[in-house]
Amino acid sequence: MLAILIRWLGHASFQVKSNGKNIYIDPYEGTYAEKADLVLVTHSHFDHCDPSKIEKVRKDDTLIMAPSDCTSKIKGKIKSLKPGEKTTVGDITVEAVHAYNYKRFRSPGNPFHPKGLGVGYIIRIGDKTIYHAGDTDFIPEMKELRNINLALLPTGGTYTMDNHEAAEAALAMNPQIVIPMHRWTTNPEEFRKEVESRSAIKVVVPGLGEDYRL
Numbered sequence: 001m002l003a004i005l006i007r008w009l010g011h012a013s014f015q016v017k018s019n020g021k022n023i024y025i026d027p028y029e030g031t032y033a034e035k036a037d038l039v040l041v042t043h044s045h046f047d048h049c050d051p052s053k054i055e056k057v058r059k060d061d062t063l064i065m066a067p068s069d070c071t072s073k074i075k076g077k078i079k080s081l082k083p084g085e086k087t088t089v090g091d092i093t094v095e096a097v098h099a100y101n102y103k104r105f106r107s108p109g110n111p112f113h114p115k116g117l118g119v120g121y122i123i124r125i126g127d128k129t130i131y132h133a134g135d136t137d138f139i140p141e142m143k144e145l146r147n148i149n150l151a152l153l154p155t156g157g158t159y160t161m162d163n164h165e166a167a168e169a170a171l172a173m174n175p176q177i178v179i180p181m182h183r184w185t186t187n188p189e190e191f192r193k194e195v196e197s198r199s200a201i202k203v204v205v206p207g208l209g210e211d212y213r214l
Contacts, residue, residue: 002126004214006150008206011047012182014132014152018125021092025121025132025152027053030209035059038089041066041074042099042134043118049073063089065096067118083119083141093124098141099134104159112159122148128214131175135160135182138169148175150214154182155191162186167194170201177202179212 007015009030016023023038026048036057041049041064049070058064058076065087068080079087081096088094096119101111113135120134122145131145132152138161151173154160161169163186170178178201180188192203206212 002128004125004128004130005211006130006179006206006214007209007211008179008181010208012042012132012135012152012154014181016123016125016130019091021090023092023123024053024057026134027057032057036062038062038092038094039064039066040094040121040123040132041070042120042132043067043113044069044073045118045135048118048135051075065094065121069117081119091126095122095124096120097122097131097145098139099136100139101135101137101159102139103137130214131173133169137161138165138172142169143172145173148173150177150179151175152179152181155180155188156182156184156186158184163188163191164194167191167198170195171199174199175201177204177214179204179206 004018011029012026013029014025021037024036025040028050051073064078083098086095099120100115101113121132123130128149130150131148153166155163155166180191188205
């Protein structure tokens with residue numbers, strides 16, 4: 001069975017390792033000692049698209065997947081996917097999906113994350129599927145997602161879903177496992193209690209730098 005290790009680096013930053021390949025998602029917080037084969041950036045905000053971290057882990061052949069408004073900030077081999085588009089890197093398939101706010105605004109009519117600014121990613125490695133939601137509300141498109149082994153969902157409120165909304169999103173998608181992220185001062189145990197009391201979904205709350213084996 002193909003082993004997949006997921007490490008929470010802080011905020012929305014994760015490292016995914018499998019079959020000799022190293023993936024970073026939204027590298028911003030945490031330690032970046034290993035070079036990347038693939039970097040996934042969900043959107044252009046500084047706490048998700050950090051050029052210094054990307055440059056630190058980039059090799060000549062590292063593929064960086066990021067929305068088009070990130071490309072002027074970073075160097076290297078860059079590919080942008082729109083929701084519904086996918087690409088394959090070796091035995092890894094990455095598909096972009098929608099991520100946006102419809103109820104959280106900087107000012108009236110001006111969402112923190114307007115539709116089209118950023119994306120989430122569905123990563124398929126062997127027979128496992130990981131969903132990184134990016135910065136988003138509980139949007140209708142989430143209800144169409146199926147067969148997710150691990151969902152990485154923001155729970156911090158203010159800019160994204162809060163604990164309750166993320167729990168509703170998890171229940172709608174019904175993944176096997178959920179890890180809360182981008183959680184600011186919210187209590188992940190409240191998220192765990194709501195999800196696990198209402199479903200068979202397992203909630204994992206890793207410590208910083210802790211590996212979870214999928």
